[in-house]
Amino acid sequence: MKKIYPYVLGLGLGIGILTNNLPLPNFIYNSNQGFVQAQETTNLETLENFTGNWQVRKTVHGEIVDESARETVYFTIIAQHLVGILDDTTLIDLTLTEPEQFTGEFTVFNFQNNKPLEIKIDAQSSNNNQELNLQIKLTDIDLSQLGLTEEELTNLQELFAHDIYMSLEKMTPEKLAENDARSSLGMIARGEQVYYLEMNEFTDNLDLFALGFTKETDYYNFQISLINQDIVQLIAMPKIEGLKSYLAGIFAIPEDEFKSKYVICETENSTFDSDLLPTLENGELSCPSGFNVVDY
Numbered sequence: 001m002k003k004i005y006p007y008v009l010g011l012g013l014g015i016g017i018l019t020n021n022l023p024l025p026n027f028i029y030n031s032n033q034g035f036v037q038a039q040e041t042t043n044l045e046t047l048e049n050f051t052g053n054w055q056v057r058k059t060v061h062g063e064i065v066d067e068s069a070r071e072t073v074y075f076t077i078i079a080q081h082l083v084g085i086l087d088d089t090t091l092i093d094l095t096l097t098e099p100e101q102f103t104g105e106f107t108v109f110n111f112q113n114n115k116p117l118e119i120k121i122d123a124q125s126s127n128n129n130q131e132l133n134l135q136i137k138l139t140d141i142d143l144s145q146l147g148l149t150e151e152e153l154t155n156l157q158e159l160f161a162h163d164i165y166m167s168l169e170k171m172t173p174e175k176l177a178e179n180d181a182r183s184s185l186g187m188i189a190r191g192e193q194v195y196y197l198e199m200n201e202f203t204d205n206l207d208l209f210a211l212g213f214t215k216e217t218d219y220y221n222f223q224i225s226l227i228n229q230d231i232v233q234l235i236a237m238p239k240i241e242g243l244k245s246y247l248a249g250i251f252a253i254p255e256d257e258f259k260s261k262y263v264i265c266e267t268e269n270s271t272f273d274s275d276l277l278p279t280l281e282n283g284e285l286s287c288p289s290g291f292n293v294v295d296y
Contacts, residue, residue, distance in 0.1 A: 043096050047077050049129045053171035054084070055179065062162035068294065070179070073168060092121070092134075100125045106136050112148060117141075129170070136164040177219035178244050181236040182264060184213065184222065185248045186295050189262035192232055192250045196260045202232045202250065219243060223274070230254070233277055238270050245269055247291060249278035265291035 056069040073092060075084040082094040082102065094104040102123040111117035120137045138160045143153055171179065191209035192202055204224050206213050215222045220243075223235040234248035250262040263278045265287035276288045287293050 043080060044077065046096060046099060047080070047082050050082050050125070050132065050170075051075050051077060053176060054132065054168040055171055055175070056086075056166060057169045058167040060165040070182075070294070072171070072179070094121075094123055100129075106134075112146070112152060117146070131170070132168040134164075134166040134168070136166065138163050174219070174240070174243055177217070177238075180217070181220045181222075181238075181244075181246055182266070182294060185234050185236055185246055185264050188213065188224065188234055189248055189250050189264065193260050193262065196250075196252065197258050200258055201229060202226060202252070204232070227277065231277070234264075235274060237272075237274075241270050243270055245272055246294075247272070247276060247278065247288070249280070249285070251280040251285070253283075261285055262296065263287065263293060264295040266294045267291045 052075065054073045054075060056071045056073070057067070059066045059069055071087055073084040073086050075082050075092075077083070080095070081104070082092075082096070084092045086092060089109050091107040091109070092104070093107070094102040097103050102121075102125075104121050104123070106119040106121045108117045108119070120140050122135045122137070124133050125131065126133065139162065141160055143156060143160060148156065169175070188206065188209065191206075195201075195203055195208065204226050206215075206224065213222075219240055220236045220238055223233075223237070225233045225235075227233050230252035232250040234246075234250070236246040238245060245267050246264060247267070248262060248264040250260055253259040253261060261280065263285035265278055267290050269290065272290075278288065278291075279286050285293075285296055
């Protein structure tokens with residue numbers, strides 16, 4: 001009987017449609033979800049523009065502006081919602097209300113005593129759905145309802161005095177390649193620090209780090225050079241015009257045996273003089289002219 005029922009239902013629907021005796025909403029077939037209402041299909045098509053990897057580019061909280069953030073969010077569609085995880089601790093759940101506007105919740109799982117905290121958010125897309133701007137409404141939270149101690153309330157009042165504004169940028173294949181290049185230099189730099197801690201010297205043998213690293217990808221060529229016994233230079237030079245270039249320096253600290261520091265620099269230029277090097281002066285790391293610090 002279970003096998004027959006779908007066919008009977010289908011036959012009944014067909015007869016009803018042909019005889020105009022069965023009013024039905026406007027249904028459209030979607031390959032992922034079967035028959036859905038036309039409005040739901042429109043929402044799905046819009047939401048699909050936002051699936052994939054996104055990167056936090058800027059956060060503003062009161063007078064604090066952070067443009068060095070590099071956290072990533074992977075958005076997918078679950079039950080007509082755009083859902084993503086930020087830093088493995090926060091769930092972003094967005095519902096489409098207008099073609100470029102969302103509302104939803106920002107859930108922090110490990111807030112106080114590992115209890116989740118749900119915060120209302122509004123979001124708006126821009127730049128042809130390549131940017132997503134979130135308003136995390138901390139000021140809507142009634143702290144007195146959270147069961148906090150007096151000390152906890154005092155500590156959190158300043159945090160909840162301002163909303164957080166967060167700008168995300170969609171990661172195109174080229175943006176992902178830039179992110180991978182920057183991350184690769186960071187992994188190598190940290191590997192050099194561990195090696196220096198153990199051996200009191202740097203190395204240009206990447207196989208020692210067991211990172212499975214290749215010096216050439218579809219988008220970048222990588223170079224590692226021992227400038228001297230106290231300095232290592234790392235370069236990620238793009239193979240495609242328009243991608244950013246990266247330069248890193250790892251420095252031994254003369255006054256502190258076995259300790260080292262590194263900095264990763266970024267430039268909008270697709271090429272640069274390979275003789276360039278970050279500097280370490282009076283314990284402070286800096287990038288050459290035309291470069292910005294992206295990690296240290």
